[in-house]
Amino acid sequence: MTHKLCMIPGPVEFDQQVLNLMASPATSHVDPSFINSFGNAIEYTRQVFLSPKGQPFIVAGSGTLTWDMTAANLVEPGENVLVINTGIFGDWFAECLQVYGGNVDQLRAPFGDRPTLAQIEEQLKQKQYKLVTITHVDTSSGVLSDVKAIAGVVHRVSPSTLIAVDGVCSVAAEEIRMDEWGLDVVMTASQKAIGVPPGLALMVVSPRAVEIALNRKAPATTYFGSFKKWLPIMQKYEARQPSYFATPPVQLILALEASLKQFVDYGMDKRFAKHIQASNKVKQAIHDLGLKLVPVNKEVAANTLSAVYYPDNVNPGAFLKQMSEQGVVIAGGLHPQHNTKYFRIGHMNVSAIDDNGHLDTVIQALQKSLK
Secondary structure, eight states: OOOOEEOSSSSOOOOHHHHHHHTOOOOOTTOHHHHHHHHHHHHHHHHHTTOTTOEEEEEESOTHHHHHHHHHHHOOTTOEEEEEOSSHHHHHHHHHHHHTTOEEEEEOOSTTOOOOHHHHHHHHTTSOOSEEEEESEETTTTEEOOHHHHHHHHHHHOTTSEEEEEOTTTTTTSOOOHHHHTOSEEEEETTSTTOSOSOEEEEEEOHHHHHHHHTOSSOOSOSTTOHHHHHHHHHHHHTTOOOOSSOOOHHHHHHHHHHHHHHHHHOHHHHHHHHHHHHHHHHHHHHHTTOOBSSSSGGGBOSSEEEEEOOTTOOHHHHHHHHHHTTEEOEEOOSTTTTTSEEEEEOOTHHHHSSSSHHHHHHHHHHHHTO
């Protein structure tokens, strides 16, 4: 199969070392070398999330599993949850929280925008919330939330409220400083800026959130996603001791270890800056083509992807086909109320960091497809 440059908002293009490890021979999940690699991956996760105090959980599954784990372990039936909604992933996270008994309020903004800090503060004053959720980058809209500022409001207005960040399309690309900003849960998945093929759900949980989960009144309404089940597993692997609850995806974790080590060696601040540079380059090209971004202004636009309205004279299906014929795969719209109006380009991981020509290739394909 001929490979086409994958410039969707995940899965992204992968580093060759990561791909090589995905093809490594069968290895026992209790082999000493794997135990060491898993322990390294857990320690690197703390460094990438900038959370020396946090507890990582690395579990087989998609990023959606981290929603279930957050809801099932931290929200008890009838407790209030506030979802700060910037797109369809806010809708779906709210649905997940309701499944586990949360009494959910959603604070929304028009498509392409985000709720203001004043609106968030006002809503927090209406009732006591157990948990506030923030989608750092909503992949359906390309909107970036100001997690640091929102966390500051929550800590000031309702300091006992837990803060959970859906960072599936942001962790390891957008600036996020978990401990410094006082975040309680940060969730992501392997296939976006983490730079590993799909299949791993990753999250880091603050000490206070772990304590709350372990001492909840009602039993956690999950088996596979239980913090009580996974915590000793993570602790054992980090101590370089074998353990078992469910078989870990060995090759994915070997690939994760390699990818996270690259990030740590490169430096997270430098990595954040490179993603901003890549985003600016793509968005400048979009502007030069006379196209309009879905985010209402640059301040609310993510650095990991660009969501772009189609010109009036362009057929969406034909345009995406033209891009593919030039060897570049991008994504159509995702939000069900707007999905035929816009397309999305991902610019993460090696496409943003390495000098590989990926950005130039997608820009050139855009220029040709819009002629």
